[in-house]
Amino acid sequence: MKTILFLLRKEFLQIFRNRVIVVMIFVMPIIQLLILANAADYEVRNLVLQVVDQDQTTYSRQLIGHFAASNYFLLEGMPASAKKGTVAIARDEADLVLDIPNGFERNLLRDGAAALHLNINAINGVKAGLANSYAQAIIRDFNQEIRSGIVGTTQWLPSYRYWYNPEMDYYTFMVPGILVLLVTLVGMFLSGLNIVKEKEIGTIEQINVSPIRKSQFVIGKLLPFWLIALVELAIGLFAGWLVFSIPIVGSLGLVFGFAALYLLAVLGIGLFISTITETQQQAMFISWFFLVIFILMSGLFTPIESMPDWARAITRLNPVAYFVDVIRLVLLKGSDWWAIRWQMLAMGGFAIVINAAAMLNYRKRG
């Protein structure tokens, strides 16, 4: 026990001696949180629209008015020809171009039907899909409007309620997830790198010849980062609550309890990586490799439900996915421990397996 205390003292001295590391650990996450939460916004607005109005009639102007009045589109420019509209898309000056052909109004009134042309830059498929549905909705509305008085086909639509986030605030969704990301970065990178650094510089030899036991050494290495990551989570939660007023519906104790378990797993991964690498560069790349996969497959940025079955099966082995899921459940919906019992069980199992594997793999040699 006393040995561990000495080791802890040594680690904390080493960590806090390095000013840059301290700044990285405590200041960067806050900045990251502020930036990320604002950047990670999937909402699509301000789509730049250009309209080619070859009709120049009341109807065409009314339709353009509908587009200009919507929150989704910024009407910027009225090119003279459809060709110029296409060039505008190629130059990224427009996201979509609406082309109202000559005779639009006349055809509607005389033939009862008319066509519009809508060209959308579809490189970003999601954005294009949304742009299309917004535009179609506006056109549909306009169509209803010019029909009104002709047939009285009224149709009802079901009512809907948005639970847990009635204001549809995107921060509420992203901030808890970003906290997971930040805690993971600290947990996985710093712990792994720290041990490998001792290997690389050769100081691990000194520890190996000392009477410190394997388990003591490992605990001495992991415990500081476990504590730092938890403190970081607290700071991040506080910042998130203060700046983005994210709701904290569930129990904070449960969040920290799960985080403690999760960090055991993450630190275990870092430890395991440190046992199979020789240099910090290697450790860093292997950590990065897995981290990217973990994060991409975590449901943080893209929904897990949309993944194919095999990918969804993989996410069951992904600790990050569990924590992202749990922190949202508890913070935003107020789930209790019973609701997340399976996630806790999985995380506990994961922590045990990975740490056991790391300990078995760890040799008390250089």
Add this chain to the structure above:
Amino acid sequence: MRSLFHIIQKEVWHILRDRRTLLILFGMPIMQILLFGFAITNEIKEADVAILDRAHDEHSHALTERLIASEYFIFAANIRSEQELENLFQQGDIKLGIIFPKDWFASAGLQIIADATDPNTATTLVNYTQAIVADYLRDQQTVTQVPPRQIHTELRMLYNQELASVFMFVPGVMTIILMLVSAMMTSIALTREKELGTMEVLLVSPLRPVFIILGKVAPYVILSMINTALILLLSVWVFAMPIRGSLLLLFGESLLFVLTALALGIFISTRTDSQQVAMLFSLMVLMLPTILLSGFIFPIESMPLPLQMISNIIPAKWFIIIIKDVMLKGVGMAYIWEETLIMAGMFLIFTLLSIRNFNIRLSS
């Protein structure tokens, strides 16, 4: 000149000797492209939905049937109370609940309840449901007449007809990999020599410092270009992505981006003394902004103004625009000279900064 060659040779050995890093360096692009291509998508489908049916009539059954038959929903549970609905939401088992009150069809009382913790998913699912319900109701109307004054919209999705998300991700993944190899690896490789003390040895040798640096970074240029080719090959062969513009131009621009990233990496290494700091710095200042502010995942135009301004100083943003333009739109230099100029300017600035900061004496 020969000494430069020797330094390059030394660095190449260093890299080739380190099998693990090498494996990751080439494994990573392949893995990421495949993940993005096959597993990760922004489309929302197969959402779990719970049904609370108090009507149990012909219409409620038919509509439920139709909802579940669509690709957007998967039937999760039949429930009996709103409390049960709440429990399912809290366990994260469902995304949507649909409540059929008694007599819903006549009284127009159908209710949709969405889990709005993810606002986008919630909106999309509600829209899907409404469309399906509207469809169903229309089918129930016996009179079928073509409504007058019908507007048809002829839609053209330019450059990406199927709206494949991989078109969006390939340029982003390429950028990240190049950034990783060029900026992060060089900054680490250079600080490593400092940390281990071998930099001193190199600096007291008769080699000019410029050659030392050049020799150390040259292999990473080659690595990066191999990775570029690898990613392009994969995206064309596996995902049938087109390369509509000039391949030469694409490689030329990639080279420019790699050089910019290298200059950044060298700059970082002149300011740091330990690998750990260099890594954390690269990670937080280079990688995360590259991923998040470059327009790779999140659209820049949706960001608040200050972030949009910050995104302008991120080289990756300009590179991504260039790749998309050349690869997908097939345009030439006439369309991308501005972006190219900006990247070239960044390259110059970082190079000048590193030269100014380069210290021949390490410990002062």
